[in-house]
Amino acid sequence: MTMNNTDLVSTLLLQIPDSKTRVRLNHFARRGLINYLSCYLQGMEAVNVERFSQYFGIDIRRLGLTTTTNLLSSSQRALLYGFVAHYLDLDDVQANFRGHPSAVIYSALLAVSNPNDRLEDLLWAYISGVEFAGQLGKLLNPNHAIQGWHSTGTIGSLAAAAAIGVYRNVTSSQLSAIISLASTQASGQLSQEGSDGKPLNAGFAARNAVCAYSLVSAGFSANRDPLANQNSWFSTLSQSPFNQQAWIASWMHPGQIESPGLWFKTHAFCSAALSGYDAAKQAWKEGIKFSDCNQIIVHYPPHGDAALTQTHPKMRLDGKFSIEYIIWQVLTKGDVHATDFANISLTSEEQEQLTRIVRQHDLPIGSPTQRPVSLELIIKSKVSRFDVKVQHGSPEDPLTDEEIINLANKSSEIHFETIQTLLNNSHQSITRLLTTINHGQEDVQ
Amino acid sequence: MTMNNTDLVSTLLLQIPDSKTRVRLNHFARRGLINYLSCYLQGMEAVNVERFSQYFGIDIRRLGLTTTTNLLSSSQRALLYGFVAHYLDLDDVQANFRGHPSAVIYSALLAVSNPNDRLEDLLWAYISGVEFAGQLGKLLNPNHAIQGWHSTGTIGSLAAAAAIGVYRNVTSSQLSAIISLASTQASGQLSQEGSDGKPLNAGFAARNAVCAYSLVSAGFSANRDPLANQNSWFSTLSQSPFNQQAWIASWMHPGQIESPGLWFKTHAFCSAALSGYDAAKQAWKEGIKFSDCNQIIVHYPPHGDAALTQTHPKMRLDGKFSIEYIIWQVLTKGDVHATDFANISLTSEEQEQLTRIVRQHDLPIGSPTQRPVSLELIIKSKVSRFDVKVQHGSPEDPLTDEEIINLANKSSEIHFETIQTLLNNSHQSITRLLTTINHGQEDVQ
Numbered sequence: 001m002t003m004n005n006t007d008l009v010s011t012l013l014l015q016i017p018d019s020k021t022r023v024r025l026n027h028f029a030r031r032g033l034i035n036y037l038s039c040y041l042q043g044m045e046a047v048n049v050e051r052f053s054q055y056f057g058i059d060i061r062r063l064g065l066t067t068t069t070n071l072l073s074s075s076q077r078a079l080l081y082g083f084v085a086h087y088l089d090l091d092d093v094q095a096n097f098r099g100h101p102s103a104v105i106y107s108a109l110l111a112v113s114n115p116n117d118r119l120e121d122l123l124w125a126y127i128s129g130v131e132f133a134g135q136l137g138k139l140l141n142p143n144h145a146i147q148g149w150h151s152t153g154t155i156g157s158l159a160a161a162a163a164i165g166v167y168r169n170v171t172s173s174q175l176s177a178i179i180s181l182a183s184t185q186a187s188g189q190l191s192q193e194g195s196d197g198k199p200l201n202a203g204f205a206a207r208n209a210v211c212a213y214s215l216v217s218a219g220f221s222a223n224r225d226p227l228a229n230q231n232s233w234f235s236t237l238s239q240s241p242f243n244q245q246a247w248i249a250s251w252m253h254p255g256q257i258e259s260p261g262l263w264f265k266t267h268a269f270c271s272a273a274l275s276g277y278d279a280a281k282q283a284w285k286e287g288i289k290f291s292d293c294n295q296i297i298v299h300y301p302p303h304g305d306a307a308l309t310q311t312h313p314k315m316r317l318d319g320k321f322s323i324e325y326i327i328w329q330v331l332t333k334g335d336v337h338a339t340d341f342a343n344i345s346l347t348s349e350e351q352e353q354l355t356r357i358v359r360q361h362d363l364p365i366g367s368p369t370q371r372p373v374s375l376e377l378i379i380k381s382k383v384s385r386f387d388v389k390v391q392h393g394s395p396e397d398p399l400t401d402e403e404i405i406n407l408a409n410k411s412s413e414i415h416f417e418t419i420q421t422l423l424n425n426s427h428q429s430i431t432r433l434l435t436t437i438n439h440g441q442e443d444v445q
Numbered sequence: 446m447t448m449n450n451t452d453l454v455s456t457l458l459l460q461i462p463d464s465k466t467r468v469r470l471n472h473f474a475r476r477g478l479i480n481y482l483s484c485y486l487q488g489m490e491a492v493n494v495e496r497f498s499q500y501f502g503i504d505i506r507r508l509g510l511t512t513t514t515n516l517l518s519s520s521q522r523a524l525l526y527g528f529v530a531h532y533l534d535l536d537d538v539q540a541n542f543r544g545h546p547s548a549v550i551y552s553a554l555l556a557v558s559n560p561n562d563r564l565e566d567l568l569w570a571y572i573s574g575v576e577f578a579g580q581l582g583k584l585l586n587p588n589h590a591i592q593g594w595h596s597t598g599t600i601g602s603l604a605a606a607a608a609i610g611v612y613r614n615v616t617s618s619q620l621s622a623i624i625s626l627a628s629t630q631a632s633g634q635l636s637q638e639g640s641d642g643k644p645l646n647a648g649f650a651a652r653n654a655v656c657a658y659s660l661v662s663a664g665f666s667a668n669r670d671p672l673a674n675q676n677s678w679f680s681t682l683s684q685s686p687f688n689q690q691a692w693i694a695s696w697m698h699p700g701q702i703e704s705p706g707l708w709f710k711t712h713a714f715c716s717a718a719l720s721g722y723d724a725a726k727q728a729w730k731e732g733i734k735f736s737d738c739n740q741i742i743v744h745y746p747p748h749g750d751a752a753l754t755q756t757h758p759k760m761r762l763d764g765k766f767s768i769e770y771i772i773w774q775v776l777t778k779g780d781v782h783a784t785d786f787a788n789i790s791l792t793s794e795e796q797e798q799l800t801r802i803v804r805q806h807d808l809p810i811g812s813p814t815q816r817p818v819s820l821e822l823i824i825k826s827k828v829s830r831f832d833v834k835v836q837h838g839s840p841e842d843p844l845t846d847e848e849i850i851n852l853a854n855k856s857s858e859i860h861f862e863t864i865q866t867l868l869n870n871s872h873q874s875i876t877r878l879l880t881t882i883n884h885g886q887e888d889v890q
Contacts, residue, residue, distance in 0.1 A: 048664070050664075051663045051664045051665055052663070054662075054663040054664065055659055055660060055662075055663035055665075073518075073521075076518075147681050148676060148677070148678075148680060148681035149681065150629075153629070180637075180640075180642060181642060181645065183634065184595075184598070184632060184633055184634045184637050184642050184645070184646055184649070185630075185632050185633075185649050186632055187629060187630050187631055187632040188629055188630075189628065189629045189668070189671070189677070189678050189681065190676070191668045191671070191673075191676045191677050191678070192625075192629050192667065192668045193668075194668070195625075195666045195667050195668050195669075196660075196665040196666045196667065197625060197626060197629050197666070197667040197668050200626065200629070200660070200665065201629055204629070204630050214500055215500060215641075215645070217499075217500075218496045218497070218499040218500035219493070219495075219496045219499065220496055220500075220641040220645065221640045221641045221642070222637065222640050222641065222642040222645075223634070223636045223637045223638075223639070223640050223642050224640075226634070226636070228636075231593060231635075231636045232593070232634070232636050233593075233634050233636070235593060236592050236593035236594065236634065309676060
């Protein structure tokens with residue numbers, strides 16, 4: 001029997017996992033959820049919440065993460081959650097996807113959650129969404145990102161839609177229709193970097209997924225095969241054909257959440273800048289200061305710095321996407337802090353200083369989980385060079401569970417050890433988790 | 446002083462028109478509005494309104510076209526209006542845009558209207574949106590459509606956003622931001638044809654525009670130049686550069702709403718089938734019947750029938766995209782009616798009859814506003830041929846105002862002459878128009 005590509009994906013998504021696989025992959029999904037909640041709480045402190053209150057016409061600060069409210073529709077909540085979780089650009093990344101899985105997928109799932117849903121179902125739906133995002137990303141990237149698309153918005157819309165379908169246990173043909181209506185909304189431009197448009201892309205993707213799910217639930221129809229090799233969302237955007245055998249063989253072997261896995265960010269700037277940051281830290285430790293350098297050359301592989309779009313930032317906020325700005329900060333005062341990325345102009349003198357740092361693209365292309373960089377510092381007649389291939393937090397040098405908890409504990413009054421214990425007992429209801437987040441203590445219901 | 450591309454467009458959009466131009470172009474906008482309202486009313490009768498009632502959780506039938514309601518947000522109303530107006534595929538088309546302007550732009554404008562807004566401002570905002578859609582379409586098409594994008598959804602999102610900005614009289618920099626947040630949501634796949642996904646694309650575009658406007662109004666920021674020649678929405682999708690001088694020179698000279706102008710559809714089937722329909726009507730008038738014909742050959746230019754995807758329809762509904770089905774209907778009973786496109790199977794005998802009609806692609810390629818066809822009917826040893834180049838309703842053979850009113854009068858109990866009188870006195874408020882539509886009579890307030 002032949003199946004169309006989308007029905008094949010829907011069938012794969014709805015397979016019941018064996019318990020061993022599930023337990024193993026749950027571990028990664030729990031780490032993702034803790035990091036997501038932490039990013040959400042920090043984002044909520046950082047964003048101008050008044051803007052959202054005005055947009056929705058209600059006091060957002062009092063809303064919290066919630067499954068039941070008459071104040072906002074599920075699509076509106078998805079938009080809010082996705083925006084806030086991605087606001088600081090601190091949230092996790094998956095290398096094949098080239099996007100931020102948790103901000104989109106967990107936001108969409110929480111927006112359609114019912115109070116009695118079980119945490120283990122939330123985790124499995126997330127794992128399934130990450131799988132779909134990673135598999136699609138393998139085919140579409142890097143061309144997709146190079147062309148200017150923000151994978152978090154595009155692929156993210158479909159991945160979150162798939163995750164919702166798994167979570168709500170729809171039929172295979174409903175799942176295909178949900179993916180289809182998400183695909184015809186899927187969008188997002190990388191050029192929004194440096195503005196609210198970037199985190200909005202994550203919110204729009206979560207909204208698109210929830211909207212697709214609600215429309216299909218209400219009986220709306222959709223093109224049956226958005227992943228077809230001709231006349232489809234997939235063929236419009238992809239330069240590689242969809243190969244059914246390859247999808248069957250590689251699906252959850254290993255899980256995309258396990259390998260290449262999730263990349264957790266330790267700093268609130270673009271993860272593509274982490275290797276350059278590490279190299280600059282090494283130089284600082286050896287006593288090199290920016291004022292000593294005649295010139296600084298950052299060597300990358302071709303397109304290795306594609307996400308770092310700001311070569312000449314005018315605002316400190318743009319520094320999140322500028323390796324020049326980050327290196328300059330580290331070699332001037334030893335590190336970067338959240339306050340270094342405020343929406344404040346750089347003086348013309350500061351902008352002038354940054355021009356001393358230039359990029360070259362002469363390193364060999366590495367694996368998708370590596371972001372190799374070579375930092376060359378020219379001090380009078382002497383040249384120092386610092387090479388970094390693997391960053392701490394990346395799948396090849398992952399954070400420990402303890403480090404993830406410690407990062408999360410910095411975000412609020414909540415002791416994230418409590419959340420970790422809750423998640424380990426994943427038969428619990430989602431309400432328990434959300435009550436703990438909203439009130440900073442475990443609800444004893 | 447140099448301006449970025451988007452700021453230039455925003456400045457052009459916000460120019461105050463001279464009254465002569467305005468009066469001339471208003472004429473076309475009024476025709477578009479009458480046709481839009483007629484399509485909306487027919488769509489509302491045709492769609493399964495229960496689906497929408499379930500989706501929104503309220504009784505949609507009782508809502509009407511409204512500016513003030515606590516029941517739905519403005520984004521939700523934009524989605525509903527766009528979907529309903531495009532549902533029958535009866536709504537107007539603009540050739541450069543290659544999309545349906547009114548379903549997207551009027552839907553977005555009505556969704557953000559205030560009761561006391563004046564009709565003349567609504568009309569001018571619409572004219573401005575059509576201008577932007579046509580200018581963008583000139584640069585992006587035909588590649589954009591050939592690649593699989595549904596211009597109604599993609600370009601439509603930006604055009605509706607621009608129209609809202611003009612309508613609400615925002616500043617130039619706000620207008621750029623609104624266009625930017627619409628661009629990062631802009632999407633829509635042509636492959637949704639034949640499903641609810643197609644009219645949903647019009648609804649999504651209207652929603653995207655309203656959402657962008659509301660977000661910017663609440664203070665959210667966006668990338669400043671989505672129409673830049675590098676790293677932008679425009680550069681991601683376009684193969685032709687944006688030329689500022691060309692935009693300045695051609696802006697509203699002539700208005701895109703005037704030339705190539707709006708194409709009004711006289712039947713609820715794909716407009717690509719209209720020329721074949723006209724030829725079949727000529728044959729019927731000369732007394733030729735399907736039962737007399739041994740074979741029927743429909744001659745097109747190469748790709749002239751690309752949108753007519755159904756050569757062997759199995760359902761009457763698929764007949765909307767089948768020239769064979771439409772010719773068979775006309776030569777059997779003199780015309781086609783809305784009921785001929787119900788979701789009902791064709792018998793195997795009927796399907797067999799349709800195989801007597803074949804296509805050939807041997808005509809020269811015509812202009813974008815023409816859809817040439819040559820219908821060849823073989824009756825025993827005699828051959829009759831009917832050539833049609835220009836269809837009635839197209840910009841080269843436009844409907845008269847009276848014909849547009851007559852078409853509209855078929856759609857409901859409303860006498861559209863009343864609407865026409867209202868629109869001619871365009872200092873009136875929008876509430877007056879909507880009350881007339883909702884209650885079938887003019888409100889005397």
